[in-house]
Amino acid sequence: MDIDHNNERSLDRLANTLKSGHMVLFITGAGLSVASGISTYRSETTSIWSNFIYEWGTRKKFYEDPLVWYNKFWLRTHEKIEYFQAKPNEGHHAIARLSHRCKIKVVTQNIDRLHVKTSLLESNLVEVHGRLGLYKCVNTGDLHKKGRKKKNPINTVCPYAIDKNICTIDITKYEPKQGTNFEDGSLEIQEVPRCPGCNDPALPQALLFDEKYTSHDFYQWHRVLNWIQRSAAIVFIGTSFSVGVTQEAVLVCAAQGKDMYNFNVRVEDEVSELKDMYHIIGKADVMIPMLDKKLVNNNNRPRMYYHPTSDECMDVQMEYMDKVEPYVD
Structure with a gap:
């Protein structure tokens, strides 16, 4: 060449x-x-980036409704079979x-x-x-976030939120909504992945746009x-x-x-x-x-x-x- x-x-x-x-x-x-x-995020008009990743790729959007966030955003853009087969x-x-x-x-x-x-x-x-397949807890001590379990003490931060990784979640094994599956990219789950430490919602271990x-x-x-x-x-x-x-x-x-x-x-x-x-x-x-x-x-x-x-x-x-x-x- x-x-x-x-x-x-x-x-x-x-x-x-x-x-x-x-x-x-x-x-x-x-x-x-x-x-x-x-695919890349930014390079072409047909890429993921040009659609809605910037709007949805935030912790703020996740807090609005964690289950919707997974089904509409994460499972459509990242937790896909091509990533796992690559x-x-x-x-x-x-x-x-x-x-x-x-x-x-x-x-x-x-x-x-x-x-x-x-x-x-x-x-x-x-x-x-971050790394696909790992997860982190959202429990940073705030009780007002959607999906939080009220049993958690105020201002108690879960270690999985700051320095430990959750490696026991396999979202592809979750009970899918009827008519959806992982193999054809249509998977929708019926429950939010949760932290094994405090049972709060778990986020993918990926740096979101409003995180540091x-x-x-x-x-x-x-x-x-x-x-x-x-x-x-x-x-x-x-x-x-x-x-x-x-x-x-x-x-x-x-x-x-x-x-x-x-x-x-x-x-x-x-x-x-x-x-x-x-x-x-x-x-x-x-x-x-x-x-x-x-x-x-x-x-x-x-x-x-x-x-x-x-x-x-x-x-x-x-x-x-x-x-x-x-x-x-």
């Missing part, structure tokens, strides 16, 4: 930074998962391979779990917008900020630069003069004029493997550039052996 000269120069520059042993942060967005069959594409696997060769960290805006299904160690990953990154420990916002500050460069993959984590990263890079790399199918207006932004235009599942190949085949032989510290080696070997994905040229 021919590659644009600008892309080639940018890939070479990034490869040299990765070879240096400095930490590089990868921030991935919806564009990375397109090749896995998952598999990591070559872009995901290339990032995972790079993580074993170079010192990289990954922050993903995607809740699709696809990074987790690769050989990328979870110690090098933050799912800053610090609202739950799962989002590891303090860790993300640390990685942004420590990184020698930041690589953005398939993102529209319209959410808090990308905006924070761009601001820090601009202030500190760090290199930024934008792997995308187009150059977004928000970053088109940024001084230190290098644009690699093309599909993520094509361009990221090219970067990986540059590092593997340097001087016509595979090389390892990154050797983790003793602290980073803790528990890594077993996790890697369980998840390793072989390199395919």
